[in-house]
Amino acid sequence: MATTDRSFITNVWDFFCSLKLTLFLLISLALTSIIGTVLPQGALPPEYVAQISPAKLQIYSKLGFFDMYHSWWFITLLYIFSLNLISCSIKRLPHVFKYISEPTLILGEGLRNSFPLKKELSFSGPVEKGVERLSAFLGKEFSTPVITEHNGEYHLFAQKTAWCRLGVYVVHFSILVIFIGAIIGSLAGYKGFVTIVEGTSVNSFEGRNGQNMPLGFEVLCEKFNVEFYATGAPKEFRSTLTVLENGKPVPGYSQVKVIVNEPMTYKGITFYQSSYGQASEGGEHYITVTPRSGGTPEKIAVREGVTATLKDGTTFKLLEATQEVRAFAPGFSGPAARIEVTRKGSAPQTFIAFKNYPDVNAQRGDALIFGYEGTSAKQYTGLQVAKDPGVWVVWLGCALMVIGIGVAFFMSHKRIWVVVSKGHARMYGNASKNQAAFQMQFEDLSEKFHEIKI
Amino acid sequence: MTSSMLFNVTTFTYLISMLVFFAFLASKNKSLGLAGSFIAYAGLAVQTVAIALRWKESYDMGVGHAPMSNLYESIVFFSWTIILLFAYIDIRYKYRIVGAFVVPFALLGMAWAQLGMNTGIEPLVPALQSNWLLYHVITCFLGYAAFAVACGISIMYLIKTAIEGTSSSASAGGLLSLFPPLKVLDDLNYRSIMIGFPLLTLGIITGAAWANYAWGTYWSWDPKETWSLIVWFVYAAFLHARITKGWVGKRAAWLSVIGFAATIFCYLGVNLFLSGLHSYGGGSK
Numbered sequence: 001m002a003t004t005d006r007s008f009i010t011n012v013w014d015f016f017c018s019l020k021l022t023l024f025l026l027i028s029l030a031l032t033s034i035i036g037t038v039l040p041q042g043a044l045p046p047e048y049v050a051q052i053s054p055a056k057l058q059i060y061s062k063l064g065f066f067d068m069y070h071s072w073w074f075i076t077l078l079y080i081f082s083l084n085l086i087s088c089s090i091k092r093l094p095h096v097f098k099y100i101s102e103p104t105l106i107l108g109e110g111l112r113n114s115f116p117l118k119k120e121l122s123f124s125g126p127v128e129k130g131v132e133r134l135s136a137f138l139g140k141e142f143s144t145p146v147i148t149e150h151n152g153e154y155h156l157f158a159q160k161t162a163w164c165r166l167g168v169y170v171v172h173f174s175i176l177v178i179f180i181g182a183i184i185g186s187l188a189g190y191k192g193f194v195t196i197v198e199g200t201s202v203n204s205f206e207g208r209n210g211q212n213m214p215l216g217f218e219v220l221c222e223k224f225n226v227e228f229y230a231t232g233a234p235k236e237f238r239s240t241l242t243v244l245e246n247g248k249p250v251p252g253y254s255q256v257k258v259i260v261n262e263p264m265t266y267k268g269i270t271f272y273q274s275s276y277g278q279a280s281e282g283g284e285h286y287i288t289v290t291p292r293s294g295g296t297p298e299k300i301a302v303r304e305g306v307t308a309t310l311k312d313g314t315t316f317k318l319l320e321a322t323q324e325v326r327a328f329a330p331g332f333s334g335p336a337a338r339i340e341v342t343r344k345g346s347a348p349q350t351f352i353a354f355k356n357y358p359d360v361n362a363q364r365g366d367a368l369i370f371g372y373e374g375t376s377a378k379q380y381t382g383l384q385v386a387k388d389p390g391v392w393v394v395w396l397g398c399a400l401m402v403i404g405i406g407v408a409f410f411m412s413h414k415r416i417w418v419v420v421s422k423g424h425a426r427m428y429g430n431a432s433k434n435q436a437a438f439q440m441q442f443e444d445l446s447e448k449f450h451e452i453k454i
Numbered sequence: 455m456t457s458s459m460l461f462n463v464t465t466f467t468y469l470i471s472m473l474v475f476f477a478f479l480a481s482k483n484k485s486l487g488l489a490g491s492f493i494a495y496a497g498l499a500v501q502t503v504a505i506a507l508r509w510k511e512s513y514d515m516g517v518g519h520a521p522m523s524n525l526y527e528s529i530v531f532f533s534w535t536i537i538l539l540f541a542y543i544d545i546r547y548k549y550r551i552v553g554a555f556v557v558p559f560a561l562l563g564m565a566w567a568q569l570g571m572n573t574g575i576e577p578l579v580p581a582l583q584s585n586w587l588l589y590h591v592i593t594c595f596l597g598y599a600a601f602a603v604a605c606g607i608s609i610m611y612l613i614k615t616a617i618e619g620t621s622s623s624a625s626a627g628g629l630l631s632l633f634p635p636l637k638v639l640d641d642l643n644y645r646s647i648m649i650g651f652p653l654l655t656l657g658i659i660t661g662a663a664w665a666n667y668a669w670g671t672y673w674s675w676d677p678k679e680t681w682s683l684i685v686w687f688v689y690a691a692f693l694h695a696r697i698t699k700g701w702v703g704k705r706a707a708w709l710s711v712i713g714f715a716a717t718i719f720c721y722l723g724v725n726l727f728l729s730g731l732h733s734y735g736g737g738s739k
Contacts, residue, residue: 019698023691030687030716037677037728069675182673191670229517229577237580260580261668272670273580386670394672398659405652 016087025081032077036068082179085172093169100162105148106155107417107428117429117439119446123454127154130420130454137452141445142416156418165432167408174404177397184390192385194271196221197279198378201244205385215269215385218244222255224276224381228333232326236260237273239381258383268387275382278323285321285337286373287353292366299373313344314368321375325354332357337372414438416445457511458573460504461530465564467497468537472561475554482632487550491541494557498537505534508575517577522591525725526571531591532721533563535599539649543603547642551632555606586664594657594682598717600650601689604643605714608707611639615704640703643710644696651689658682677728681720688713 015021040048044066049057064071104111112118123130131147131154138145138158145158192213194205201220207213222240229235236259243253243266250266258264263272283303289310290297302308307317317340322328325336334356342348343366351364353372361371412433419426427449431438471493478486508521521527540556543549567573578587614633633639661679666672673679692709695701701709 019694022694023698023701026687026691026694030684030691033680033684033687036675037680037724041675069680231577233577234580235577236583259583261584261586263667263670270670272668274669384670388666388670391666391672395663398662401655402652402659405655409648409652 013087016083017091019088021080021084022088025077025084029077029081032068032074035065039065039068041067041069078179082176085175089169089172096165096169100165103146103157103159103162103415105146105157106150107157107419112419112426112428115428115430117442119427119442119449120424121427121449121452122424123452124423125454127420127422130154130425131156133452133454134418134420134425137449138416138418141448142414145416145418152421154420156420158416160414161411162413164407164411165413167404167406167411170404171401171408172404174397174400177400178394179397181390181393181395181397184393185388186390189386189388189390191387193274193382194219194385195277195380195382196239196241197380198222198224216267217250218247219271219383220244221381224379226276226324228324228326232330237276239273239276239383241271268389270386272384272386273381274384277380277382279378279380283375283377285318285375285377287316287318287337287339288371288373290369290371292362292369297371301376310368312367314341316341316370319350321372323375323379325352328352332360335372335374339370341368341370409433412438414441416442455507457504457508460500460507461564461568461573464497464501464504464533465561465568467493467500468533468557468561468564471497471553472557475551475557479551479554479632487553490553490557491544491550494537494553495541498534498541501530501534501537505530512575515575517575519578519582520588520591521575522587522595523578523582524576526567526573528591528595528721529563529567529571532595532598532602533560533567535595536560536563536602539596539599539603539646543642543646547645549634549638549642551634552603552607552610552642555610556603559602559606581668584664584668586660586667590657590660590664593653593660597650597653597657598721600646600653601685601710601714601717604646604650604710607639607643607646608710610634611636611643611707612704612711614639615707636703640706643707647689647692647710647713651686651693654682654686654689658686677724678720681716681724685713685716685720688716 039060052060060066064073068074135145135147135156138156143158143160145156148155148157190207190213192205192207194202196202196219198221201218202215203218204212204214220242222242224240225236225238227235227238239258241253241256241258241264243250243256253264253266256264258271258273260273263270265271284301285304287300287302287308288297289300298310300308300310302318304318304320307315309315319338319340321335321337323335325332325334329336329352332354334354336352336354338350338352340348340350351370353361353364353370355372355374358371362369364370410433412431414431415429417428419428427446429438429442429445471490474486474493475490477483478490505521508527509518512518512521522531536556537560540553540560543552543556610633614630614636617630634642658679661682662672665674665679688709692706692713695706695709
């Protein structure tokens with residue numbers, strides 16, 4: 001009974017330590033991840049629901065395909081992946097430590113023959129002198145050797161960067177650190193969204209699940225601006241924000257410029273420029289009407305979709321207005337309104353009235369010239385709100401990963417043995433990585449080795 | 455002289471280089487191999503000047519930014535990095551014939567960019583106005599290029615094993631006599647991926663750092679992010695496969711080819727077939 005228990009545990013342990021499991025997990029993670037890039041994730045768009053058969057929809061939802069990166073089976077794969085990493089490290093690390101702390105000081109016959117890098121030197125002096133000379137040579141040219149006497153031969157062993165064999169384990173550990181950072185973020189952090197109308201402030205935001213979450217302070221949107229390139233492509237979305245505590249601006253957090261790629265952080269909560277739009281409040285637009293014959297312009301306030309009547313009986317309707325016309329009328333910029341003018345007894349005429357181009361406005365209309373003066377409607381800014389205390393742990397993991405990969409891929413454990421016996425010395429070399437570069441170093445060393453006079 | 459003219463010269467030069475390399479394959483004439491390499495280097499030099507010139511031209515237009523902001527510019531940069539890495543392999547390991555299998559990738563990229571895409575310099579949209587753009591794009595594309603080189607080498611490996619397998623006898627001469635030995639191809643494949651994998655890792659990390667800085671989320675399982683991770687998993691599998699018995703050689707070569715297919719899907723497929731955060735400013739028209 002005891003032996004079967006034992007062998008069962010050993011089997012489980014071997015299973016988690018196996019490289020085959022690693023390959024299986026890596027390939028499974030790669031293949032299953034594809035699902036989430038093909039199927040929509042999170043809240044399903046109605047068009048998608050309409051086009052897919054109900055049976056499929058049900059199967060996919062049951063399998064967690066619509067939130068697959070948080071589904072039980074994907075998370076389980078990640079847990080097994082972590083266990084695999086930990087088991088492999090527990091199994092192999094003691095060997096690696098032993099390899100580093102207890103190096104092969106004596107080079108046996110078998111190893112001697114297996115190393116392709118070797119060089120021989122004959123000398124006539126006494127063995128002790130040879131050992132002394134060669135030890136000084138290795139110390140100067142490579143690294144200080146450990147000298148061991150064995151069966152009448154002296155083994156000089158020198159090594160460099162033995163610790164780089166740990167690089168792989170640093171990479172494995174870094175993955176676990178990143179996972180820990182992600183878990184901290186999901187437990188102690190949050191993400192949300194808030195819209196602030198120009199001139200107003202908010203003290204809470206909407207969390208991922210739609211609940212209202214308090215900020216603990218107030219954020220005032222002083223102003224929102226959009227700038228465009230001459231091509232009409234957006235150049236900058238800019239919110240000017242002020243943080244208020246007890247209704248007073250916080251020093252250093254007054255009139256902060258927040259643009260895409262330049263967020264604002266206060267008390268661990270970061271605000272990212274995300275969207276914007278026209279607030280529905282206010283909403284009055286100002287149209288100027290000037291008689292072509294001269295005279296004072298009349299300024300009329302209207303709302304979108306509403307018809308106004310002028311003294312001479314002409315009516316006009318504001319169809320739509322924009323604060324940046326470029327996308328609709330290439331070559332023009334600034335605020336503009338599309339209006340429909342109906343002169344008494346004639347058919348309606350539709351044209352655009354600009355704020356910045358009075359000359360263009362003057363070319364339209366008949367007896368009356370229409371212009372657009374702008375709006376009292378305010379814009380709002382849409383800000384992404386996030387707090388993630390785990391993010392520094394993630395960056396620590398990333399830094400460890402980069403360092404670990406650098407060490408594991410680009411550094412090598414180099415070892416040199418010189419076996420000295422009466423009349424001759426033989427030098428052997430071995431490197432854990434990048435044999436070609438080490439070969440050159442060894443040849444260089446061999447040349448100097450050959451010139452030693454004992 | 456404009457950058458656009460120089461890019462056309464580059465494309466033409468890579469075409470000639472590829473043809474000379476094919477002639478080298480057929481004739482085994484060493485001087486043709488040398489010529490193929492030198493023509494490729496000349497193309498690389500012209501392309502370097504062209505990229506620098508395009509960078510300058512964007513400043514002259516008043517919208518100055520590094521030429522890596524849309525699909526066209528990224529393809530051009532991708533081709534440049536492929537030839538750069540080929541030059542490294544050629545000079546460092548002296549296996550010139552690799553050019554016949556690597557230069558075509560660069561030519562394909564340049565030809566597609568020059569013939570099928572909008573080549574105009576566009577100002578940067580707000581989302582791309584960040585220094586992270588440069589770090590992210592350079593690391594990703596150097597990584598992609600290393601994988602392209604590895605894929606070319608793996609194709610050589612697979613061709614060689616296939617032909618040697620069928621012609622049973624040891625004298626599988628002809629075309630193959632120029633190919634490096636299987637062991638060397640396997641090693642070169644590994645070395646290329648050893649260059650690509652750290653760069654891809656850096657590319658993913660810089661992308662995550664940028665995403666966190668710009669949106670407050672370092673990872674949102676966006677299709678592009680996910681596919682880059684898929685590529686990472688495939689090459690991680692490759693690296694572990696090499697130390698497992700039974701996965702060396704042919705299977706490793708296939709993994710490398712699959713890895714590059716995933717890379718190409720991550721780079722282009724995601725933009726063409728899936729939606730996400732990396733729209734490349736609608737570069738292809």
